[in-house]
Amino acid sequence: MSGPIFSFAEVNKGFFGVPVIKELSLEIGRGRVLGLVGQNGAGKSTLMNLMGGNLTLDSGAMALDGKPYAPGSARDAETAGIAFIHQELNLFSNLSIAENIFLSAMPRGAGGFIDSRRLRQRTAELLREVDLELPPDMLVERLSPGERQLVEVTKALHLDARLVIFDEPTTSLTPRETTRLFALINRLREAGKSVVYISHILADVEKLADDIAVLRDGRLVASGPVASFPAATMINAMLGRDIDQLYPPYASTAQGETLLETKALSLRGVVRDISFSLKRGEVLGLFGLMGAGRTELARILFGLDHFHSGGLISGGQSVSRQSPRAAIASRMAFITENRREEGLMMNVPIADNIALAALPRHARGGFIDQRAMVASATDLAAALQIKASAIDRQPARSLSGGNQQKVVIAKWLMAGPAIFILDEPTRGIDVAAKYEIYSIIQRLASEGCGILLISSEIEEAMAMCDRILVMRQGEISGAFERAAFGKEPILRAAFGEEGRAA
């Protein structure tokens, strides 16, 4: 057989009216490895979820082996021979390796009981195929992330997948485990199977892939055989966006006083040797790829996780054991990336959401002074231009993403914080709302707040920040003063591209 094993034809997909995949056409070669690259939010995962049956497309068509393909569920995709190995693994930690692989097709003997001898035997054979020397009876909870990844691959092999999708498979692997995974992928290719490999680690993509496809803003911007795609070309294709009036004009308001400082902060397995300081009026960017440890660092700063060595100095005081309560008391605010899950009570009126963190201030004799609370919430809502008709009745869920984000910011503002940690504050909101959020960030800084801005968008970080710290694999891999800002060095620090000119 010839021709591509899989093709997308003019595929469109959006969420809540925001297009994520736009008119995308792409072919996946038979027996070849396709490296799929792009910035965070470029649409890679969405595209693969369409293939894997987790999402359905809005328009366009997909074809598998030349025949129309429209999976209704992950199960359909699996039956069709497409295995999707997610970044978040789909294994059951309380079951053995063998049970995980054969969960819905256990070899059975007389009376319908599991034939554990055959189960073990077949698992052992499969494990040998992927070169994983582990007892089939071992519980998955005892395995390292890399071993789990390989068990997931083993499962795909057993299902006789013809096309295997890997979504960021190496983020939690050690170098040795990565080598093993690559050997396995090469073997899959030799066996005539096709692979889609999504990764931010461009050197890996270059090494593994036969073909490259670059996505940007939901479009396929470049594709071709790997020989014509050195890492530099990939990066240029991934970026390439012209910046017009997306950001308010930059103005530095940084002052001398240090608000927050860390000294060689470490948490085993998560972050290591983090040292930085945040000054009054400063916007400090924290840039990096997903899984680089930025959110994890923020959680430690706010006391949601505890560091095991190093020092944290907040508001001039050394903190040995941070807690969210203590963090709030030292006037720190943390705006998480999951505003729906962590930041807002969706069914509660906007005013109550805003006042939540500062309820004690509106209490008189132990009871809440409803009128005073709504009044001060209204002031804040106006200051932040929250677009709502009646903030004391309208629930938070009725707002757009951008306005919800403003409510979260307003909530923290009411408590009068001095340090803001903003984790991806503009993710998933439209351009106009982004501009407003940026303006709010600038105003907060000019009023003397210190802001730690976690961002995956390099343009955003460069436009907004006084300084940028880059994280990679839980460590700070670069620090840039505004004068030294440049996409290439910053990306290089984030991707870990050593000595390669971009």
Add this chain to the structure above:
Amino acid sequence: MTRARLGELVLRNMTLIIFIVVFVYFGVQAPRFFGVDSIANIIKQASFIGIIAVGMTFVLLTAGIDLSVGSNMYLSAMAAGYLMQNPAFQNGPGVVAALFVGLLAGTAFGAVNAFCIVVLRITPFLVTLATMVAGRGLGTAITESFGIEMPGPYLAFGASNLLGIPMPIVAFVIVVVGAHIVLSRTQFGRQIYAVGNDPVAARKAGLAVDRILFLAYVICGFCAAVGGVTLIALIGRLNQTFGVGKEFDVITAAVLGGTSLFGGVGTAWGAVMGSTLVQMVQSGMIFIGVNLYLQPMVLALVIFLAIFADALRTARLEKLRRRMLRSD
């Protein structure tokens, strides 16, 4: 062995350790405690709760709960008892038929719970809280709170032995062995563990999650019925308060046996150990003459220790699940 591994081993087997310590302690204090009669008596007393705890284990494994087992005991015993008021059912085959009807009633009760949880998508806690009240209410309406006398042949059956083993223990052994085989040796059993571990992942993996949940509640209902009809055969008279509050003893027994309320962890043997431990503490305190008024406190302390170990274990597992970004 490293200290961490040793700590984990102790945590994993906390109930067994407490079990052995308690057993040896009472035995040393009162040597009669080690006698065959004494041990058989403890197991017999524990069997009713134990049988139902095995059923509860299925439900707890899915991260659910069934508060209605006490009412279920009452209704199934009542169904059997009513039938046996008819002289036609007061002989050998009649008693067997009545027993069968009792078990059927309990299984149907479980199916009602399952329907509300799986089809109507109501939280298990609330569904079974409602059916706990409704079940006893139905029984009260039917009996007008009059007691039901069980007929002689039935009592004789309850007091009979099989190869010298008392009937309740025979029933207990059958239920435990059956449940153990289902849980550890069938695909359905292993899938219950998967659903309890991560329901979302189970659905993604293509498991028939709804069917698995449904069956778990039906099995729990069946076991409650077995416990009900076995216990009433010893008591002889079914009162309106039969089985009241038993759901707590049952859940306690299951959790003591190492079954997690968060799902995915537990075994049928655990239910045996948990129910026997509670009974052993109660009997042992009588043996060594612990002040009657202090006994509940002592029992509470033992339960607390075992459950605290479960909490520690859960916290430890939680830590292991944290995503590692680096390998240091």
